[in-house]
Amino acid sequence: NAGVMQNPRHLVRRRGQEARLRCSPMKGHSHVYWYRQLPEEGLKFMVYLQKENIIDESGMPKERFSAEFPKEGPSILRIQQVVRGDSAAYFCASSPPVRVNRRVAEQFFGPGTRLTVL
Amino acid sequence: RKEVEQDPGPFNVPEGATVAFNCTYSNSASQSFFWYRQDCRKEPKLLMSVYSSGNEDGRFTAQLNRASQYISLLIRDSKLSDSATYLCVVNAYSSASKIIFGSGTRLSIRP
Numbered sequence: 755n756a757g758v759m760q761n762p763r764h765l766v767r768r769r770g771q772e773a774r775l776r777c778s779p780m781k782g783h784s785h786v787y788w789y790r791q792l793p794e795e796g797l798k799f800m801v802y803l804q805k806e807n808i809i810d811e812s813g814m815p816k817e818r819f820s821a822e823f824p825k826e827g828p829s830i831l832r833i834q835q836v837v838r839g840d841s842a843a844y845f846c847a848s849s850p851p852v853r854v855n856r857r858v859a860e861q862f863f864g865p866g867t868r869l870t871v872l
Numbered sequence: 873r874k875e876v877e878q879d880p881g882p883f884n885v886p887e888g889a890t891v892a893f894n895c896t897y898s899n900s901a902s903q904s905f906f907w908y909r910q911d912c913r914k915e916p917k918l919l920m921s922v923y924s925s926g927n928e929d930g931r932f933t934a935q936l937n938r939a940s941q942y943i944s945l946l947i948r949d950s951k952l953s954d955s956a957t958y959l960c961v962v963n964a965y966s967s968a969s970k971i972i973f974g975s976g977t978r979l980s981i982r983p
Contacts, residue, residue, distance in 0.1 A: 789973075796975035797916065797959070810970055845915055860906060861971060863915035 756781070758848050758864035759828075766870045767836045775831040775867045779848030785809075786829045787847045787861060788821060797845065803829060836871045843868050873898050875972045876962050882978040889950050893977045895960030896942045905936055905943050906961040910976065916959055919945075947979075955981045 759778040767773050779786050788800040799813040803823035814821065818836075823829040833840055847861035878895045885891050897905075905922035920927065922934040922943050933946040943962075947954055960974035 787971075797973040799970060799972070802970060812970075843913075860918050860921060862918065866915050 758846060758862055760846050760864035760867050762867060763865060764868050764870070766872065768872050769837055770835050773833040773836050773840070773869055773871075775833075775844050775846075775869070776828040777831070777846030777848075777864055778828040779846075780862055783848035783850050783862075785849045785851065785859070786823050787849070788829075788831050789845045789847065791843045791845060791866075793842075800831070833869075836869075838871050841869055841871045875899060876960055876974040878958075878960050878974040878977050880975060880977060882980050884980045884982060885950060887950060887952060887981055887983055889981075890946065890948045891950055891979065892944055892946045893958055893960075893979075894942050894944050895962075895974055895977075896940075897960075897962040897972075898941070899962070900938075900941060902962045904963040904971070905934075906971075907932075907934055907943075907945050908959040908961055908973075909956040910959055911956050916973075919958070950979075950981050952981050952983065955979055 758780055761776050765773055784804055786803045789797040790800055791797050801814050801821045802810040803821060805823055806825050818834045820832045843866045845866045846864045849859040849861045875898050883891055907919040908916040909919050910916040920929050920934050922936050924936055926935045931948045935944045957976040957978050959976045961971050963971050
């Protein structure tokens, strides 16, 4: 049973280009989360998606960032017109559906994509 | 006040020592609690969930104190391989499905 897959592992972009980060959740997981981690800082929640739906995007910057989780294929985090401040590690996590007793399910993380903007 | 607060450390302890971390959370209605560990430049990995009754997994013991709104992690007989950043994780009141990560406590085990 493969874990959460992310690609590419490293991505270099010049200012103004677009970055597309992909995440394939664990088998059987229908929930996907994206996080950003700046050097020497903690994880910051960005967006939570289920298949074809954005559930919570309260952590997403209002401009240039978008996310999707189509019916078929991986979840995509898209950053348009990248700037140097976008350089960070972007982690995707997945979880199974929430249990009936309202506890949230544990999240399992992919290896991350390290984005460098030149 | 931050939703989840941790002492950033670093904690520097000798191999074989016992070390404990606390983490406080602000929302009394929080339902779910976890400890993750993160090695340098790696992804976070689930260490253990934290249950109301407390739970133990080998050398690791997690406790929840709802009255004082903190969770703790105790590591006994620490190993060099325990060196990592330990992240406290609590679900946020604004969304049952959104989990808040603390900034982490850095632990360094010396020989």
